[in-house]
Amino acid sequence: MFYSVIVRFYAKRDIYFSYYPAESWHGMLFKMLRKQDKDKTTILHDEYEGKPFTISPILPYLRWRKDKKYLKGGKKYFVRITFLEEQWYHLFMEYFLYQREKLELNGRELEIIEVLTNAKEDKRCNAISGEELWDNSRINRKIKLKFHSTTSFRVDEKHVIFPQGEFLFNSLLSKWKEYGDKELVVNSQDFGKINISRYKLESAMEQFKDYPIKGFRGYCEYELEAILSDKKVKEINLLSDFAFYSGVGYKTTMGLGQVARIR
Template sequence: MFYSVVVELKALETGVIPTYPGKKIHGLFFNVLEKANAETSKKLHQNFNNKAFTVSSFLGKKVDEPVSIMKNKRYYIRLTFLDEKIFNLFTITMFKNKIFKKEIYIENIKFSILRVIFDEEQSKWAGVLSIDELLSKKDYSNKIKLKFYTPTLFRVGDKHLRYPDAKKIYTGLLNKFNKYSEYKFNESIKEEFSNIKIINKRIRKKRVFINNFYLEGFVGDVEFEISRGNNELLKIVNILSEFSFYAGVGYKTTMGMGQVRREHKECIAI
């Protein structure tokens, strides 16, 4: 199972988060997890590749400027989980905090927990997806549109690539899928990712300030096309595109970068 959880918070004081909030929410995640299980938290922190979670910044708030927090206002953050154990540890601890009215801190600002949301009917950013459900879909399209909500970039050695690259996007998604899914795709399909065409893009650059440095990536819409003659590639790219909502794309997804979702005609972006 893959999970996307939205946490509704109420600010208990006024303050400002001057640098990129995704890094602060990353800190909150590990604080909560450490209290739930210190050993698991340590192991997860030491795993540098394809971690089993992502966090967002504050949903609906700009990521490239300081965020003003107002007392008694509601704020929303999102976390996704590719591992059942991590999901259980985090959400059970958050429910306990809610029940016992235990405050949490982001930066040095105090919040109370109002709701922990799993149902996509309550938030377009929440959801639960099983492997069986993902693999059972048959309506494979040869044109796929992904919307990148937060700066997305790719690290190659010491360099950062700040533009969409189909092979890098889908290779990263396949690596995560094969790590956390009981069902594995054949790794040789990666060579076929070079045949995915970008046929349309409406993107712009955006950067975030993390402590004493900036990271810059792209945000916006990217449309891909897959040849109808390659059924296996068509199937895998469609599945990985749905999976991207839970996995994130590119560098620093554990700090809110690369938040993405597949856009369907009936889907209303939020």
């Protein structure tokens, strides 16, 4: 199962970040999971190559103040967290059931308002199996995606800041092979037959603790060449829908690569 969860919260006092704020949420999430099961969380941290979760930026986006990102005390914010394995979703939800310890972000206490898991509560929430994603996928040869947060692809030690089909769908296929429950026949060579038809993108850069990361945000439309079989087109559509849960590219566990399909 794949899960998308919304966590609404506020800080009791102002918080200033000298680096990308979602990096702090990443650290806090690991602390929460470790409280529930230290051994499992150590395995997650040390042995998983592609992590089975993503974290969005803190939303609404933080403004600048005194040359730092600024989270205003008392104001309501949220993050979206996705899980690609059931065990981590359950550990995360159990934290809110059994732990009474206050959460802290950058040393400031947070108050959790609510944790939403149902699409009826928020359309960005959901729980769906890989089989359901497959059943819902269509044979569309035009695909439109919105890159909600800064996105970057790491290729040969360089950051690629344009969503070419090969980089985008190789990233998705790699995650699907780890966490999907259906073997696909589509491969990297097929992704060279996915062409960008239109785009409206802007460049962006996010400052992490150790280095800045360049990327892009915006919209991109793709067209699939006629030579691709209907089966492969359906699989590419599956991967496009999977992107909502898996994220794409680099640092998806720290706020980057949040993407969703537009129909």
